[in-house]
Amino acid sequence: MIDIKHKYIIAFLFVLFGFCSQAQDTLQIQDLKASDCKHFGNNAVSQGDYYAATEYFAQYMKLKPDNAKIAYKLAEAYRMTRDYVNAQDWYEKAYRYSNQSNSMALYYDAMMLKMNGNCDKAKEQFAKFKKEAKGPEASQYKKQMKAEILGCDSAIVFSKKANKVSVTHLDTSINKIHVEHSPVMLDTNTLLYSSVRVNKKVYTVQSSEDTAVGAYKKFYTAKKANGKWTFSGEYEGAINKEGFNNTNAAFSADGKRLYFTRCKRNYKNKMICALYLTSKQDDGSWSEPEPLDKTINNPKYTSTQPTTSIESVKQNEVIYFVSDRPGGKGGLDIWFIIYDFKKKTYSEPKNASSKVNTTGDEMTPYYDNDTRTLFFSSNGWAGLGGLDVFKANGEMKRFTDPENIGAPINSNTDDIYYVEGKNKAEGFFVSNRKGGVAPKKSETCCDDIYAFNKLSVVKISTEGVVTDEKGNPVKDAKVSLYAKAPSGDNIFIKSVATTSRGTYDINIEPGYDYQLIVEKENYLNGTNDINAKDITSSQILKQNAIVLKEITDKPIVLSSISYPSDKSDLNEDSKKALDTTLVVFLKTNPDVIVEISSHTDNKASHSYNANLSKKRSESVIKYLEEKGIAPERLQAQGYAETKPVGDNSTEEGRAANRRTEFKIIGKLAPKEKEYSDKE
Numbered sequence: 001m002i003d004i005k006h007k008y009i010i011a012f013l014f015v016l017f018g019f020c021s022q023a024q025d026t027l028q029i030q031d032l033k034a035s036d037c038k039h040f041g042n043n044a045v046s047q048g049d050y051y052a053a054t055e056y057f058a059q060y061m062k063l064k065p066d067n068a069k070i071a072y073k074l075a076e077a078y079r080m081t082r083d084y085v086n087a088q089d090w091y092e093k094a095y096r097y098s099n100q101s102n103s104m105a106l107y108y109d110a111m112m113l114k115m116n117g118n119c120d121k122a123k124e125q126f127a128k129f130k131k132e133a134k135g136p137e138a139s140q141y142k143k144q145m146k147a148e149i150l151g152c153d154s155a156i157v158f159s160k161k162a163n164k165v166s167v168t169h170l171d172t173s174i175n176k177i178h179v180e181h182s183p184v185m186l187d188t189n190t191l192l193y194s195s196v197r198v199n200k201k202v203y204t205v206q207s208s209e210d211t212a213v214g215a216y217k218k219f220y221t222a223k224k225a226n227g228k229w230t231f232s233g234e235y236e237g238a239i240n241k242e243g244f245n246n247t248n249a250a251f252s253a254d255g256k257r258l259y260f261t262r263c264k265r266n267y268k269n270k271m272i273c274a275l276y277l278t279s280k281q282d283d284g285s286w287s288e289p290e291p292l293d294k295t296i297n298n299p300k301y302t303s304t305q306p307t308t309s310i311e312s313v314k315q316n317e318v319i320y321f322v323s324d325r326p327g328g329k330g331g332l333d334i335w336f337i338i339y340d341f342k343k344k345t346y347s348e349p350k351n352a353s354s355k356v357n358t359t360g361d362e363m364t365p366y367y368d369n370d371t372r373t374l375f376f377s378s379n380g381w382a383g384l385g386g387l388d389v390f391k392a393n394g395e396m397k398r399f400t401d402p403e404n405i406g407a408p409i410n411s412n413t414d415d416i417y418y419v420e421g422k423n424k425a426e427g428f429f430v431s432n433r434k435g436g437v438a439p440k441k442s443e444t445c446c447d448d449i450y451a452f453n454k455l456s457v458v459k460i461s462t463e464g465v466v467t468d469e470k471g472n473p474v475k476d477a478k479v480s481l482y483a484k485a486p487s488g489d490n491i492f493i494k495s496v497a498t499t500s501r502g503t504y505d506i507n508i509e510p511g512y513d514y515q516l517i518v519e520k521e522n523y524l525n526g527t528n529d530i531n532a533k534d535i536t537s538s539q540i541l542k543q544n545a546i547v548l549k550e551i552t553d554k555p556i557v558l559s560s561i562s563y564p565s566d567k568s569d570l571n572e573d574s575k576k577a578l579d580t581t582l583v584v585f586l587k588t589n590p591d592v593i594v595e596i597s598s599h600t601d602n603k604a605s606h607s608y609n610a611n612l613s614k615k616r617s618e619s620v621i622k623y624l625e626e627k628g629i630a631p632e633r634l635q636a637q638g639y640a641e642t643k644p645v646g647d648n649s650t651e652e653g654r655a656a657n658r659r660t661e662f663k664i665i666g667k668l669a670p671k672e673k674e675y676s677d678k679e
Contacts, residue, residue: 050080068097083442088112103133119152150382173231183428194247273304301325330359385412394491464543473502523548555661568615601654614638
């Protein structure tokens with residue numbers, strides 16, 4: 001039997017790449033026996049044909065009312081076709097018919113109530129589910145239930161932006177009765193998207209032996225004239241192929257490569273998608289598309305919905321995509337691969353980590369390289385309904401906590417395929433919300449494309465100057481902007497170089513606190529903190545001058561470090577002192593190598609002092625490593641009494657000689673500074 005999560009993946013991919021309606025009008029099922037309805041309904045489910053399943057199971061319930069198992073199957077079929085009203089009705093009946101023993105019917109009853117906009121009642125049902133549910137499956141859903149309740153409780157917060165964004169449903173020259181997906185702006189006035197461009201039902205199911213026939217998704221374009229988007233024709237090139245669903249176009253940053261997906265059912269009737277690549281030729285044409293290799297396109301699992309970015313350290317290409325392959329956090333997860341420009345090879349897929357992925361489904365990623373923001377849809381994080389759009393700053397495995405972008409883009413239905421234009425003020429998304437082009441049977445069955453315009457765009461820039469200790473401007477210093485994550489990590493956003501006057505100007509996004517780190521060869525790094533989390537209006541943030549100190553080989557005394565007599569263990573006061581001095585310094589300057597040295601007076605023998613001073617410096621290094629400083633950046637030395645700074649014939653002099661110091665002795669080689677993608 002297919003587990004609930006895997007069954008949902010199959011169903012959602014069916015809706016995503018298949019059709020929204022089937023011609024059950026021509027199917028005469030009223031004369032079928034109940035056993036035939038059950039058989040054909042189960043067969044339709046195994047084929048992923050949930051539209052047909054609703055017809056068979058509904059007819060069965062007319063013949064044999066109060067059957068709890070079939071009522072639950074009917075509710076499941078309605079949920080898979082995203083008919084939330086009928087699904088909620090039949091989950092409630094399935095729970096009642098089972099004498100309140102089917103806790104999963106209760107859970108999905110609550111879910112459908114939420115997606116129908118009734119959060120108060122949904123929370124009541126979730127509370128009942130929490131009290132009644134038992135077993136490992138129930139435990140799993142109880143965890144997800146917390147996110148659903150949080151979404152209900154946060155609905156007001158998520159809706160704060162509703163009056164700052166206008167949403168427009170694209171007209172019927174673009175949106176048809178089936179699905180429209182993966183919008184991407186080719187330029188200010190040209191939209192590329194994929195669609196099944198028919199305005200009639202294309203399936204006719206007359207028996208369990210019939211197979212689906214009809215149209216497939218292709219790429220099309222739309223043009224904007226006088227502020228209105230209208231259909232303009234099929235996209236030229238080789239990316240449309242008959243017999244496949246062609247969708248999800250993603251261009252490289254330089255526009256020379258186009259990644260997309262082709263999807264088709266395999267012999268097990270599972271929709272399998274694979275990533276393809278086509279490259280722009282010298283004459284401006286596109287090459288014949290080729291699938292990426294099998295380490296990426298595993299034929300047993302789907303690989304789809306690519307988006308591209310440029311990695312911050314090596315400047316290689318990162319391709320994020322969606323897959324249900326093993327090793328993920330839940331159902332559909334966001335993964336990434338790296339294309340090495342020099343080697344012309346792709347890395348093995350890696351999961352984008354629990355910073356983004358949940359036990360639910362994450363999909364339709366879009367990466368904005370300018371702001372290093374990943375937009376994606378998820379039903380695992382707290383949201384308004386089904387799949388909501390979220391954003392997180394970062395790359396690969398390192399991201400800030402996802403933030404729900406709120407209404408009106410997010411609704412109580414599924415909201416996916418968010419993408420922005422270059423001006424950040426306009427863009428598109430896809431939704432099955434009410435008001436789309438849909439058959440009469442269900443207002444929320446099908447995905448349409450919507451345009452949005454931000455009515456109020458908050459623009460923030462930060463300006464400042466970098467100088468040396470004498471007040472002279474520092475030219476060509478690298479000023480890097482990092483977003484501060486609640487975990488304490490700094491997430492890289494972008495870098496600029498200072499001008500001949502030592503000035504810099506960086507645009508930043510509201511909603512985050514940031515840190516500026518300034519780097520220049522032969523200088524120690526400088527920093528400034530920026531608080532933009534609560535800014536709600538456009539403004540320029542003037543920064544205090546960042547003063548860079550020249551690197552010297554002179555040792556610096558750690559004056560607050562002390563040890564018990566004849567001991568090498570650090571006391572708690574010394575550890576606190578290291579936290580606010582050397583730990584901060586080493587994290588601000590992540591490429592320097594330092595020597596930690598300890599010194600004694602001349603009271604004991606040289607061999608005793610040498611051993612004690614070496615152990616004391618090693619004790620400091622051990623603590624620094626515990627705080628996350630790489631061992632290759634730390635060297636221990638015990639100089640005993642050989643480098644006095646005071647007179648050993650006086651108590652004051654001996655006290656000055658008993659000290660711990662550090663000095664910079666080098667920098668890591670570039671290959672040792674490479675970006676770490678560890679979770």
